[in-house]
Amino acid sequence: xxxxxxxxxxxxxxxxxxxxxxxxxxxxxxxxxxxxxxxxxxxxxxxxxxxxxxxxxxxxxxxxxxxxxxxxxxxxxxxxxxxxxxxxxxxxxxxxxxxxxxxxxxxxxxxxxxxxxxxxxxxxxxxxxxxxxxxxxxxxxxxxxxxxxxxxxxxxxxxxxxxxxxxxxxxxxxxxxxxxxxxxxxxxxxxxxxxxxxxxxxxxxxxxxxxxx
Numbered sequence: 001x002x003x004x005x006x007x008x009x010x011x012x013x014x015x016x017x018x019x020x021x022x023x024x025x026x027x028x029x030x031x032x033x034x035x036x037x038x039x040x041x042x043x044x045x046x047x048x049x050x051x052x053x054x055x056x057x058x059x060x061x062x063x064x065x066x067x068x069x070x071x072x073x074x075x076x077x078x079x080x081x082x083x084x085x086x087x088x089x090x091x092x093x094x095x096x097x098x099x100x101x102x103x104x105x106x107x108x109x110x111x112x113x114x115x116x117x118x119x120x121x122x123x124x125x126x127x128x129x130x131x132x133x134x135x136x137x138x139x140x141x142x143x144x145x146x147x148x149x150x151x152x153x154x155x156x157x158x159x160x161x162x163x164x165x166x167x168x169x170x171x172x173x174x175x176x177x178x179x180x181x182x183x184x185x186x187x188x189x190x191x192x193x194x195x196x197x198x199x200x201x202x203x204x205x206x207x208x209x210x211x212x213x
Contacts, residue, residue: 010063010087024057024064027208031175034205040174042143042153043205044077046166048193050159052181053210055083058156061177066118070151073110075121077157077169079130082123084156088113095124099142100133106145119150135168143172160193170202178207 031043045058055078062074076084077096085092090111098104099121111120127133146153155173157166170176176197180190190207197204 024060028064042173043175044155044173045177046157047159047179048189052179054179057179062154065152072118072152073150075155076123077155079123085122092122095122097124097127100138167196171200175203175205181210
């Protein structure tokens, strides 16, 4: 069953002709341009620290791709502080954590949203070992299966400097998009986050400057 969305967070759904929506369309276009030489399907969206708007960014970007007609999966890989289920007004009693631990199937874990072509994989109940679940054969196999099923996979992760989860995940993705909030992001934090991503040879596609103006 499709549920409604938390509209204030999804500007591209609430107001598809707004200037902010056009910014997300431009972001999608630039991602596509950066990957024109070979297909990129799995993108991770993160930030150096919490509270910079990465979850809002990844949610709106997912809607933009879905509106284009792509079959999109939005995954909440922030198993420590899940939030995507609230934006889309879904439950979080099962999801990535229960899927990786074998408690639920892929079919039972993925949920339809009110946006056509867009599916959600919530984080699920907070596990005791998020990093170990991400850095597992089960996670690698799951991404392989999802890449066969979906055109685009967008993943929300914790802030890089908070925990190791995002750095581990970045090595599994085709590309990483960093979100930096104007007036909040610090150059030193961004530099440290970039160093950690470079250490695992993550492909950084670009930085989204958030809350400008």
